[in-house]
Amino acid sequence: MNYQFSDRLKNLEGNAIREIFKMLANPNIISFAGGFPTLQLLPTKEIDAIAHEILSSSQASAILQYGGTEGFYPLLESGLEYAKRTGLEGEIKNTLVISGGQQGIDLMFKAFLNKGDTILVENPTYLACLHILKTYECKAVGVNSDDDGLNLEDLECKIKLHNPKILYVVPNFSNPTGKTLPAEKRKAIAKLTAKYRVIVIEDDPYGEIRFAGERIPSIKSFDEDSNIVYITSFSKTISPGLRTGIAVADEKIIRKMTIGKQAVDVHTSNLSQAIIDKYLRKGLLEPHLKEIIPIYREKKEVMSAGIAKYMPSELKVTNPEGGLFIWGEFENGLNTSETFIEAVKEAETAYVCGTSFFASEDVHNTLRLNYSNATLEQIENGTKKLGDFFKKKISEMK
Ligand SMILES: Cc1ncc(COP(=O)(O)O)c(C=O)c1O
Incomplete structure (x- = not known):
């Protein structure tokens, strides 16, 4: 059937990052895309105990209402x-x-x-x-x-x-x-x-x-x-x-x-x-933050060090004091939208093309790197593989 979708959604494509996830099914690919918290740090045990406490209390039926x-x-x-x-x-x-x-x-x-x-x-x-x-x-x-x-x-x-x-x-x-x-x-x-x-x-x-x-x-x-x-x-x-x-x-x-x-x-x-x-x-947030923040800090530091060590000097990056992302801009205009598929196939490492984050302008020399959902080893390997890949692309531009 030829569906008559609303004007509102007719010309709207899926969120670019959600589309990338479909490409990342291959377990060999290191993903610096996404913005997920570290899976292993989600407080499953505490939430399990709390959910049990709630659902075995006299409050349970009100919660299910x-x-x-x-x-x-x-x-x-x-x-x-x-x-x-x-x-x-x-x-x-x-x-x-x-x-x-x-x-x-x-x-x-x-x-x-x-x-x-x-x-x-x-x-x-x-x-x-x-x-x-x-x-x-x-x-x-x-x-x-x-x-x-x-x-x-x-x-x-x-x-x-x-x-x-x-x-x-x-x-x-x-x-x-x-x-x-x-x-x-x-x-x-x-x-x-x-x-x-x-x-x-x-x-x-x-x-x-x-x-x-x-x-x-x-x-x-x-x-x-x-x-x-x-x-x-x-x-x-x-x-x-x-x-x-x-x-x-x-x-x-x-x-x-x-x-x-x-x-x-x-x-x-x-x-x-x-x-x-x-x-x-129950005051569980403070100890949880104390547990996760040093891990995020270390991941960010390993990524920043990997970028400094392996990425081409044309890539200028931010140095965040928190959160989950580093942003990079190629001063020589390398088009990260064009190189994306090749980077996933050849360097087996994914980033998010920066262009999706701009309101209207076509800006194609930027990228976002996430460090929260990769291991330290993956961050080291991924920055090396991506760095080698980008250096090769830059030498091809000359
Ligand atoms: C800036 C910003 N706002 C809001 C959200 C939405 O988060 P949620 O809807 O999961 O609270 C995110 C998630 O990545 C974000 O980066």
Whole structure:
């Protein structure tokens, strides 16, 4: 049958990273694609015990029943406390449990955007944000990025030029670049967006995965006009499979997001919410972070050392203080989109082509490397194989 799909999805292809996964079925291939937490570090034993505790308690049938869209009350409390670690303020009425950070972005777009609207994003930005935006038939304009994130002059210039409703920003160890916004820039973003009445989506799934430097207060902690919406998720800190996150915003925004969420999934799984709540209340997060952060730090260091040792000097890379990604740019213009398939076949190592992360421009000399889901040995071997491969490609360019 010739299906008449909606205009919304007609021209939309699958998320580029999800497509790459199909190519990585061969177990010999080392993957620096994806953005998964290290599989072996997921806290299976603790979650097993907590799930058993919940389901063998008198609470069990309430957990298996429908719940409120806003969220499981104990998690609204403990999740808000978790978000407050970033210095923001808020009450339960400012809080919504979401089914992962990605749902938070979707609900915000649903609440604010009409077909044809423009939003601003950092260039490059989180690819799923661009993907979700397309499902609302809206447009993203990229704001230039400095070594420490958004360029404020370009931000103001693009706000004036495009009159956007929303600025989307990942403040800590951004996906894809690993960059972090310093406190002064966060303060300035809060001030500037309040002045021009732009809503900010501050998407912070990585803030707790910091392995160097000091914690920086959230943009929301500088909020002057209730225009900043803080979204976090437990995907990278506890488990992505539990699909649970928290949004903190003005009560009126939370109300609209809640109405949008009612139409999507009624509420986040009660069992997931109760598990995350107990995990937080039992104080299990701190020791878990203490366990995983040194491992991520070591993986990142081995990848940075492998890049320095094996990659061509034309590749300039970021040096993140946390998170899961290193971003690279070939100063000589090597086209990483063209070399991708060959890299997987010949070097048996996969990266993500940087072009997918740009709002509109065709930028083909960049790539994203993930270190969380490969072993130290794979990171060493993969950077060597990719380095040799890129050096060969560069010599062919000459
Ligand atoms: C910047 C950013 N935001 C949001 C998410 C979504 O995470 P989840 O929906 O699993 O919470 C991710 C996941 O990779 C991300 O990198």
